[in-house]
Amino acid sequence: MMPSNDSDRSLTERAADFLDSIGLEDLTEDYRDENSRGDERLADAFGQTPDSLAELPEVSEVNKVNTHRDGDDILVPVVPVVFEDAGEPAMETVWELTVTILEAIHPVFEAHHVRHYDIQFAYADDAEEEVIYRRMTVHPTLVKTFLTDPSYTRSDLRTDVQAGDDGDDGVPPVYWQQFDATSMASSGAYAGGGGAAVAAACAGAAASCAGAGAAGAGGAGGC
Numbered sequence: 001m002m003p004s005n006d007s008d009r010s011l012t013e014r015a016a017d018f019l020d021s022i023g024l025e026d027l028t029e030d031y032r033d034e035n036s037r038g039d040e041r042l043a044d045a046f047g048q049t050p051d052s053l054a055e056l057p058e059v060s061e062v063n064k065v066n067t068h069r070d071g072d073d074i075l076v077p078v079v080p081v082v083f084e085d086a087g088e089p090a091m092e093t094v095w096e097l098t099v100t101i102l103e104a105i106h107p108v109f110e111a112h113h114v115r116h117y118d119i120q121f122a123y124a125d126d127a128e129e130e131v132i133y134r135r136m137t138v139h140p141t142l143v144k145t146f147l148t149d150p151s152y153t154r155s156d157l158r159t160d161v162q163a164g165d166d167g168d169d170g171v172p173p174v175y176w177q178q179f180d181a182t183s184m185a186s187s188g189a190y191a192g193g194g195g196a197a198v199a200a201a202c203a204g205a206a207a208s209c210a211g212a213g214a215a216g217a218g219g220a221g222g223c
Contacts, residue, residue: 031062031075034108038077041104052093054082057101059108060197065115074113077105080201083123088132094121094176098136099146099154106143114140116172120181120198133181133198136161137174 038059049056061078068074079101083089098119105117116137123132138161146157161173169177181196 030064030073034062034077034112035059038079038105038108041108042079042101045100045104050097052083052085052089053097054084057081057097059105060201068113070113072113074115075109076115076118077109078118078120078197079105080198081119081121082198082202083121086124086128087126089121089123091176094136095154095158098138099157102138102143103147106140106147110140110144116140117143120196120201122181122198122202131181131202132178133196134176134178135169135174135198136176137172139172142173 035058042057042059046056057079059077060080061076063076063078064073065076066074081097081101101119102117109117116139119136119138121134121136124130125132138157142157142160145152146154162175164173165175165177169179179196181199181202
């Protein structure tokens with residue numbers, strides 16, 4: 001678990017240390033420049049931490065999930081989003097956050113082979129007894145179309161992500177699907193163990209994303 005009192009260090013740095021501690025440093029060390037540039041663009045895009053969030057979203061992982069035929073890595077950039085308040089967030093808020101994140105990070109990774117962007121969300125249930133984890137995964141071609149075609153709106157993007165979600169969490173797009181962030185078996189995008197990025201981010205966030213009962217309910221204890 002990442003320390004929660006290390007507020008002077010970015011989520012990227014803390015997440016990298018967390019991955020190092022569980023032996024997954026090879027997932028991120030080659031792409032820390034992209035992490036940093038993604039974080040800078042996210043900071044510029046948001047300006048400040050939204051009131052609804054525990055902290056500013058950052059690129060916490062750049063997972064190498066395969067090797068392209070040209071020899072380059074195939075990547076899955078991951079951005080955790082931890083909500084401050086309990087209860088399921090409004091979908092308009094979720095989608096606004098999703099689009100802002102995609103707009104910010106796609107230019108950083110468009111020269112790479114990206115399987116999909118993985119935006120992972122965490123929030124407490126209404127009783128603040130467990131953490132709920134959900135995700136949006138979006139293929140880069142959809143993001144590119146949105147950024148380059150003025151006639152293709154964010155509403156069109158949302159419709160295509162929803163329509164394209166066929167129930168297979170390993171194949172993008174995935175639209176607001178709940179998943180077990182403490183088990184890597186929940187997604188084919190990862191290798192190894194230790195839980196998804198959002199579980200580590202939730203554990204390190206200064207947020208009331210769950211109460212003491214979270215650890216026993218698939219959540220991040222102490223969140």
